[in-house]
Amino acid sequence: MDQLTICKTCSKEVAKSASTCPHCGAKLKMSVFQKVLIVIGVFFAINLILILLNLVVSTRYFSNKSTSTTTSEPANEIPRVPAQPSK
Numbered sequence: 001m002d003q004l005t006i007c008k009t010c011s012k013e014v015a016k017s018a019s020t021c022p023h024c025g026a027k028l029k030m031s032v033f034q035k036v037l038i039v040i041g042v043f044f045a046i047n048l049i050l051i052l053l054n055l056v057v058s059t060r061y062f063s064n065k066s067t068s069t070t071t072s073e074p075a076n077e078i079p080r081v082p083a084q085p086s087k
């Protein structure tokens with residue numbers, strides 16, 4: 001027993017298992033290829049957003065750095081003391 005759905009194109013009842021409408025021939029289901037394409041597209045979109053965010057953050061960071069370090073770089077501003085052995 002196939003469940004029925006309504007075709008969006010011709011608004012007739014079509015079996016849900018059908019990939020295309022038998023009345024008007026419109027595609028009812030997305031093919032696996034289309035689904036994969038959408039997944040890849042979303043993946044690339046998220047990556048693009050992350051890359052853009054990284055660019056914005058890094059440019060801000062570097063601009064702040066350049067303004068703060070106008071003079072020569074303080075090489076030994078904070079003397080790194082090695083971990084002292086516990087007595």
Ligand SMILES: [Zn+2]
Pocket residue numbers: 007008009010011012021022023024025026
């Ligand atoms: Zn149809």
